Amino acid sequence: MTGMFPMTRLRRTRASAWSRNLHRETVLTPADLIWPLFVTEGAGVEDPIGSLPGVSRWSVDLIAARAREAAALGIPCIALFPNTQAERRSENGEEALNPDNLMCRAIRAIKQTCGDDIGVLTDVALDPYTSHGQDGLIDGAGYVLNDATVEVLVGQALNQASAGADVIAPSDMMDGRIGTIREALESAGHANVQIMSYAAKYASAFYGPFRDAVGSRGLLKGDKKTYQMDPANAEEALREVALDLAEGADSVMVKPGLPYLDIVRRVKDAFEVPVFAYQVSGEYAMIEAAVAAGAGERDALVLETLMSFKRAGCSGVLTYHATHAAKLLG
Numbered sequence: 001m002t003g004m005f006p007m008t009r010l011r012r013t014r015a016s017a018w019s020r021n022l023h024r025e026t027v028l029t030p031a032d033l034i035w036p037l038f039v040t041e042g043a044g045v046e047d048p049i050g051s052l053p054g055v056s057r058w059s060v061d062l063i064a065a066r067a068r069e070a071a072a073l074g075i076p077c078i079a080l081f082p083n084t085q086a087e088r089r090s091e092n093g094e095e096a097l098n099p100d101n102l103m104c105r106a107i108r109a110i111k112q113t114c115g116d117d118i119g120v121l122t123d124v125a126l127d128p129y130t131s132h133g134q135d136g137l138i139d140g141a142g143y144v145l146n147d148a149t150v151e152v153l154v155g156q157a158l159n160q161a162s163a164g165a166d167v168i169a170p171s172d173m174m175d176g177r178i179g180t181i182r183e184a185l186e187s188a189g190h191a192n193v194q195i196m197s198y199a200a201k202y203a204s205a206f207y208g209p210f211r212d213a214v215g216s217r218g219l220l221k222g223d224k225k226t227y228q229m230d231p232a233n234a235e236e237a238l239r240e241v242a243l244d245l246a247e248g249a250d251s252v253m254v255k256p257g258l259p260y261l262d263i264v265r266r267v268k269d270a271f272e273v274p275v276f277a278y279q280v281s282g283e284y285a286m287i288e289a290a291v292a293a294g295a296g297e298r299d300a301l302v303l304e305t306l307m308s309f310k311r312a313g314c315s316g317v318l319t320y321h322a323t324h325a326a327k328l329l330g
């Protein structure tokens with residue numbers, strides 16, 4: 001340490017708790033969290049998901065209480081995903097257009113109970129409704145058709161908006177769907193319904209437990225690599241984001257989360273728009289597995305990973321740990 005004057009010691013500001021608090025560059029609050037919730041048929045049903053320990057599917061009559069719980073903890077938004085009954089799934093996913101489908105009933109139940117106390121974000125993609133588990137319509141060879149799928153997604157988005165959805169979140173990765181959905185929402189009088197685009201969504205190995213949760217895992221043949229992004233690509237993510245913003249997205253999402261923090265930072269620096277990340281099911285399961293194996297402490301792992309999203313530039317994070325984290329932060 002000789003010869004360095006004035007003496008720079010970065011440990012000086014770390015030496016006491018008050019000083020660490022004072023010098024903290026990034027804050028994490030419950031208002032940074034979006035809580036994904038799975039909906040299922042029946043009444044009084046809480047159905048635990050084996051591969052997502054601690055996460056359940058809830059029947060519509062219990063879902064509003066979950067939303068109220070989130071709002072009371074300061075969580076501003078929930079994200080809904082349906083586990084559609086097998087008999088309601090079909091080749092073309094028509095159930096997505098049913099105004100009384102699980103998703104729409106859940107939206108109405110939450111909005112009736114919570115009003116504007118919490119935002120409801122809804123997933124637009126056909127995988128919870130198709131008998132083949134792909135996010136869109138397929139041709140004879142199993143290829144997911146782009147433009148034909150977009151037409152159905154528009155109907156799905158309008159159906160959700162009519163039921164009261166606040167944020168439409170297309171997770172399907174079809175080209176051109178943001179602009180087409182935006183136009184349709186405007187024409188239908190839903191000018192204030194937002195679009196959070198899953199703009200950079202990768203063909204990832206981290207979605208397994210989610211596919212269990214919505215019941216599409218056993219149905220899905222092959223993979224989603226012809227529409228979801230190659231994990232090797234970052235420049236392409238910037239092009240995806242540019243297009244979705246030009247088409248009218250209010251905010252963009254990067255998904256999965258932790259393995260793609262570099263994408264979050266590049267998107268934030270390049271566009272200076274609200275960026276969200278989805279800490280997906282496989283990431284949640286990894287943390288829970290680490291805890292179960294005695295490899296780490298849950299509270300600290302949860303808060304450190306969530307903080308990393310904020311530090312990388314996120315406005316917020318979708319996480320299955322949302323209520324747990326909000327309690328720790330509250």
Ligand code: PBG
Pocket residue numbers: 123124125126127135171172206207208209210211224279280281282
């Ligand atoms: C599908 C969709 C997926 C997720 C959200 N929407 C899975 C997939 O693309 O197969 C994954 C979320 C998670 O793993 O938590 N439209």
